[in-house]
Structures are given as C-alpha cells and as structure tokens.
Amino acid sequence: MSARMQNVLDAIDAANSVDPNMDDNQPETLLYGKRMTAELNRLFPDASEPLQIAARGQHVERWKLARSEYPEGRTGYLTWRRAQGEHHAQVVADLMAQEGYEQDQIDAVGRMLRKQGIKRDTEVQALEDVICFVFLKWYFQPFASKHSAEKIQSIVEKTARKMSNEGRARVLEEFDLPEQLASAFRN
Template sequence: MSARKQAVLDAIDAANRQDPNIEDGQPVELIYGQRMSTEMDRLFPDASDMLQIAARGQHVERWKLARSEYPEGRAGYLAWRKAQGVHHAEVVMGLMQQAGYDADDVDATGRMLRKQGIKRDDEVQALEDVICFVFLKWYFAPFAAKHSAEKIQSIVEKTARKMSAEGRARVLQEFDLPENLAAAFQD
C-alpha cells in the first residue's frame, strides 16, 4: 500500500474516531468505514486507490449533519443524503490533496462519494454495490427487526435497484433470503 493512500485512510479513521455514537465500544462510523474497506477488498480486490479511499470515506464525519436538521419525509431525507455525499466528498478530497494526490484522482473520488454516474461509471457502481453489501451483511437484520414487512420489502427492492446485475447475482449466492426478498435481486 502506498504511503499516501495509507495517510488518507488513517486520516479518515482519525476523523471517524471522533464519532460520539458508540457501537460495541467503538465509534459507529469508524466501524462502518472498516466494514466498507473489508467488503471492498473482498468484492473488488483490484480496486483503484480512489475506489478504496471512497469506500473508507463513505460516511466520514456523518454525525456532523444531523438528519433532524432536514424536513421530515422523503424529500427531507433525500436532501440530507445529498448533503452528506457532498460533505463526505469535500472531507475526503481535502485529505487526498494533503496527501499529494493529483486533481484528477481527487475529483474522481469526489464523484464516487457524490454518487455521480451511478449505473454509468464502473467505479461509482462498484462503490454502490459495496454499500449495499455492507447494509445487507451488517445493518439489514437490525433494520428489519424494527420495521413492517411492507417497509422491509420496499427497502430491499430499492437496494436491489441500486446494484449492478453482477452485484445482485452475488447477493443471491451469498445471502439466504426469503423468497419474496430474493425476488428483488433476480433479473
């Protein structure tokens, strides 16, 4: 691993260690970033530095933009998500500049974190697939325990729509989903 990539990953981790939200004795977003890197390495072992950095920085400083500061409902949620993507991109791009990455690499990483080009850009799509795998592996069961069957079905369908065909096929291979949820991942 290059020294500059390690410097950026370490800086992302240092930022996420400041998360006041704790899970299993660790800051929530530190754990999330590490899970993203683990899944990125597993799903895309030949990922570029930029994609690896984007995965680790996916939720950098997420707690700084409170959902409660945005209106209730879907429009407020989407505005919050967009603002989060912009914030994550700005933080990570700044860390990459400090580590000596060139403008093209910095900009590419920012596009990934803002989800610009999903379904059209292979790296943006790879990041989205990793995000979906992390959700399904680590966060889906706790989410499902708190929501109705209809809400669960809706979230699974939205998750599947975000993924590539390859990602959806891999979900069917790796997860033992009930038939109604598995149907969302079938082409």
C-alpha cells in the same frame, strides 16, 4: 498500498474515531469505514486507490449532519443524503490534497462519494455494490427488526435497483433471503 493512501485512510479513521455514536463498542463511522474496506477488498480485490479511499470515506464525519436538522419525508431525506455526499466528498478531497493526490483522482473520489454515475461509471457502481453488501451483511437485520414487512420489502427493492447485475447475482449466492426478498434481486 502507497504511503499517501495509508495517510489518507489513517486521517479518515482519525476523523471517525471521535464519532459520539457507538456500535459494537466502537465509534459508529469508524466501524462502518472498516467494514466498507473489508467488503471492498473481498468483492473488488484489485480496486484502484481512489475507490479504496472512497470506500473508507463513505461516511466520514456522518454524525456532523444530523438527519433531524432536515425536514421529515422523502424530500428532506434526499436533501440530507445529498448534503452528506457533498460533505464526505469535501472532507476526503481535503485529505487527499494534503497528501499530494492529483486533481483527477480527487475528482473521481468526489464523484463516487456523491454517487454521480451509478449504472454508468464502473467505480461508482462498484462503490454502490459495496455499500449494499455492507448494509445487507451488517445493518439489514437490525433495520428489519424495527420495521414492517412492507417497509422491509420496499428497502430491499430499492437496494437491489441500485446494484449491478453482478452484485445482485452475488447477493443471491451469498445471502439466504426469504423468497419474497430474494425476488427483488432477480429482476
């Protein structure tokens, strides 16, 4: 790992260490970033520096844009998600620029964090697959315990649609899902 990449990752962690939301006795976004890095390293051990930075910065300062400040419903949710992607991309771009990264690398990370090119750009897709694995591994059970079977099925189907064919196949290998949920990853 290059020194400048380590500096960017450390800066992302420092920003996330002040997250007031806690998960497993740690700042929520700090824990999420570490989980993203661990899952990226497992799924894509040869990931480029920009992809490694994007994975760690996926939720940088997420708490600063509260979902409650956006309208209810799908339109409000999508507006909030786009704003989050822009915010994450800008924060990480500033950190990368401070460490002397070239503009094309900064732009690549921005595209990944804004999810521009899912299904077309291999690195954007790799990041999306990692996001889905992190969700399934650490966040699905708590989510499922709070929602109806219909909502759970809908979320699993949306998750599967975002993933690559390889990612969906790997989910079926690694997770013991009930048949109804597993079927979403077979389509």
